[in-house]
Amino acid sequence: MQETTIDPVISVKDVVVSYDGRRVLDGINLDIRRGETMVLLGGSGSGKSTLLRHIIGLERPDAGRILVNGIDLATSVQKDLKRIRRSIGVAFQNPALFNSMSVEDNVALPLREHTELAESTISLMTWMKLVVVGLADFGSHSPRDLSGGMKKRAAIARALALDPEILVFDEPSAGLDPIVAAELDELILALKHAFSMTLVVVTHEMPSAFRIADRMAMLYQGSLIEVGTKDQLRSSNHPRIRQFFDRVPDEVVKNAVIDSYFERYLKEGLQ
Amino acid sequence: MITSVLEYLGNSTLRHLEYVGGLTMQLRAAAGSLGQVLPVVGNRNRWRSVIRQMLAVGVDAFPMVGIMAMCSGFILAMQGASELRQFGAIKLVVDLVSIGFTRELGPLLAAIAVSGRSGSAFSAEIGSMVVTEEIDVLRTMALDPIEFLLAPKYLAMLIALPCLTILSNASGILAGWLFMRFSTEMALGVYLRDVVQAIALRDVVTGLIKSLAFATIIVQVGCLEGFRVRGGPDAVGRSATAAVVKSTFLVILADLGFTAIFYLVGK
Numbered sequence: 450m451q452e453t454t455i456d457p458v459i460s461v462k463d464v465v466v467s468y469d470g471r472r473v474l475d476g477i478n479l480d481i482r483r484g485e486t487m488v489l490l491g492g493s494g495s496g497k498s499t500l501l502r503h504i505i506g507l508e509r510p511d512a513g514r515i516l517v518n519g520i521d522l523a524t525s526v527q528k529d530l531k532r533i534r535r536s537i538g539v540a541f542q543n544p545a546l547f548n549s550m551s552v553e554d555n556v557a558l559p560l561r562e563h564t565e566l567a568e569s570t571i572s573l574m575t576w577m578k579l580v581v582v583g584l585a586d587f588g589s590h591s592p593r594d595l596s597g598g599m600k601k602r603a604a605i606a607r608a609l610a611l612d613p614e615i616l617v618f619d620e621p622s623a624g625l626d627p628i629v630a631a632e633l634d635e636l637i638l639a640l641k642h643a644f645s646m647t648l649v650v651v652t653h654e655m656p657s658a659f660r661i662a663d664r665m666a667m668l669y670q671g672s673l674i675e676v677g678t679k680d681q682l683r684s685s686n687h688p689r690i691r692q693f694f695d696r697v698p699d700e701v702v703k704n705a706v707i708d709s710y711f712e713r714y715l716k717e718g719l720q
Numbered sequence: 721m722i723t724s725v726l727e728y729l730g731n732s733t734l735r736h737l738e739y740v741g742g743l744t745m746q747l748r749a750a751a752g753s754l755g756q757v758l759p760v761v762g763n764r765n766r767w768r769s770v771i772r773q774m775l776a777v778g779v780d781a782f783p784m785v786g787i788m789a790m791c792s793g794f795i796l797a798m799q800g801a802s803e804l805r806q807f808g809a810i811k812l813v814v815d816l817v818s819i820g821f822t823r824e825l826g827p828l829l830a831a832i833a834v835s836g837r838s839g840s841a842f843s844a845e846i847g848s849m850v851v852t853e854e855i856d857v858l859r860t861m862a863l864d865p866i867e868f869l870l871a872p873k874y875l876a877m878l879i880a881l882p883c884l885t886i887l888s889n890a891s892g893i894l895a896g897w898l899f900m901r902f903s904t905e906m907a908l909g910v911y912l913r914d915v916v917q918a919i920a921l922r923d924v925v926t927g928l929i930k931s932l933a934f935a936t937i938i939v940q941v942g943c944l945e946g947f948r949v950r951g952g953p954d955a956v957g958r959s960a961t962a963a964v965v966k967s968t969f970l971v972i973l974a975d976l977g978f979t980a981i982f983y984l985v986g987k
Contacts, residue, residue: 541853547854561765
């Protein structure tokens with residue numbers, strides 16, 4: 450198996466997270482390889498956003514470890530944590546642009562804070578990032594003046610500012626119309642090809658997931674029920690995955706499970 | 721019945737201890753980051769932010785603090801005069817106003833005005849950044865919210881509030897002269913000479929020391945309330961209210977403590 454020998458850039462080991470006694474993540478194990486696009490799938494409340502917040506080091510797990518480039522986020526010293534955070538760009542679901550600054554100041558902020566570059570270099574680099582996401586003409590605008598899709602693209606430009614090794618997206622297409630969402634998918638793919646970054650994308654939009662993913666991981670009630678390539682997931686027989694892919698409401702699945710149970714029970718009873 | 725009372729007492733004690741603990745930890749982190757916001761030796765972006773905050777907290781509050789102090793000075797002079805006149809000691813109004821303001825009213829009025837204006841503004845600003853995940857963005861950018869947001873406000877307040885206190889002292893004392901001018905036609909020169917005789921440098925210094933403590937309380941409570949916002953816009957509103965109520969309460973409590981200490985030491 451050639452795949453297992455590739456060193457993982459992010460490694461999640463036996464991670465357990467509880468809120469108020471409820472297990473939100475229950476023993477998650479996941480390796481994300483260098484240069485791949487990993488899509489974390491799951492319904493609302495499946496724990497996928499929680500997993501993402503732990504991967505980017507915003508929270509510490511109750512048990513287990515998360516290694517980014519071999520460094521444990523929970524036990525690393527402040528200096529290492531800062532270095533790791535600088536190597537991860539994050540585009541949040543709610544784009545969370547700083548409303549008190551213009552779009553270009555939003556993108557320039559990480560450069561101004563973490564580099565000693567001259568202001569002219571910073572403005573050139575900022576402009577280049579805005580060109581990449583197609584917002585070159587909107588640098589001087591306030592984030593308030595942008596549409597939903599443009600805000601997301603501006604947030605991506607800001608996440609790209611420090612040329613991160615890993616780029617993380619939380620629900621990139623949430624709240625966007627299908628055309629803008631598809632444009633965003635193409636942008637993500639273009640970025641991946643242009644910068645050969647490792648991408649982690651949380652979503653529940655199936656078309657988008659299949660468009661951009663190399664591999665997918667399916668979360669259900671805090672556990673990973675399947676990790677594999679697009680084809681592996683597409684051909685999976687796991688009832689939850691089938692339900693998710695076929696957009697079947699919960700009640701029907703329960704009936705199907707009960708039906709199959711009775712069928713098996715009757716068959717085994719007859720034999 | 722008894723257990724539920726004990727339970728209530730225990731819970732509320734724990735809650736208050738937890739709050740004080742949070743405040744102390746935040747204060748320690750803020751004090752540790754103060755070096756970063758200093759001019760020349762610190763980060764120049766932070767110093768710029770300190771200047772912006774000083775304008776918002778200090779300069780913009782000048783008219784409000786000045787007018788509040790003048791009104792209070794006039795009130796104090798009138799109230800004092802109506803009693804002192806009976807003993808033919810109206811000249812003591814000068815002592816009453818000048819000592820009253822330098823020791824007590826000057827720092828307290830400035831702190832209450834600033835806690836209402838800026839304590840709530842701090843908590844609303846940080847609280848809405850929590851709600852819109854901007855604080856998370858800062859952390860993922862490897863920017864410490866304490867250093868980035870709190871420390872500039874803290875330094876700005878440590879500079880601005882003593883300045884406002886001096887303004888408040890001066891306005892109050894000036895109002896005392898206006899009263900004396902109308903009631904006894906006292907000349908400004910005479911009034912100022914009497915003021916200088918009445919107040920001691922120690923009174924002014926203790927007032928300024930108090931104002932540093934008040935500045936700490938207002939910034940730390942305001943920012944802690946902001947950082948603790950959970951939920952939506954309604955939580956931001958509640959945190960702004962809590963910031964004003966708690967910081968005003970703590971400012972008066974600290975004032976009591978300081979005055980008691982200065983009283984005992986000076987006896």
